Amino acid sequence: MSDSAAVLPLLLDRREKLQAAARSIADPSLHDLLSQVDAALNRIQSGAYGLCESCHEPIEPDRLRADPLARFCLDHLDAKERSAHERDLQLATQIQSKLLPPASLIVSDWETHYSYQAAGPVGGDYCELIPDEDGQSLFFALGDVAGKGVAASLLMTHLSAIFRSLLSVHLPLPELMSRANRLFCESTLSAHYATMVCGRASRGSLEISNAGHCPPLLVRNGRIERLDFPGLPLGMFCSMQYPVQHINLGAGESLILYSDGVTEAVDASATEFGEDRLLDFLLQSTPHSAAALAQAIVARVAHHRGPQPPTDDLTVLVLRHR
């Protein structure tokens, strides 16, 4: 279904409600809105719906979904609309920064460190570290919500709320994943999904599950294990089940989670950093803390990218067994 065919019944319904409201409340802003809805209906009729009135290019789909009355693309907003858009971005940035966990944590016999770099003012990567109340185990997650900008960051906020509320009822990991997936499916549009690795770290051992995200890496005594196991992203099928792996780690061994902003970082000749380069780097590096390892990976990717601006959010999370 085209955008305009999908939006027509919605606009007609809102027009009816506006008209009813305008009859009972004397508010000039309702009449103003009504004329904006009529103008949008006219654009549907003439085939101009969804096109910027200045450059005639399509308006960003995320923005049009959020505001079916939008008339201009981001490049051609007037001063008032632009400042409203910038306020939205600032607010989303604030909300997001409050949701991120402390950069470094020590829980039980684990130390963690992550680096989160959004490509724009807000990011669609998801990073979570929540210690259990008894301080004996740690829930960790690293994910990537499909899409970009404010829409992706709000979806990431939503995912965070789902996990935080489910964690309060202490579910086993397989059930936590399947419940989170079901809630995410039921509360988002079918086009929205998120890849994610999550798990629990407790005394010397890990349980871990992967919903279509980059494979987690284990760094053990001079060798790397790639934890490759299947799983579709969250939000695709309501009844999806997620298998869980159990792993024991020795002292000094680490688990590394990362988003595709690492492997897909490109240099000036459009060569991706890639997984092989990441594995080679990890084989050669011998940092003595989670923070040093996370920072070394981020620095190596930045070195590969050179002066090229980042095209995607980049997150690295290291859990190191002390």
Ligand SMILES: [Zn+2]
């Ligand atoms: Zn435009």
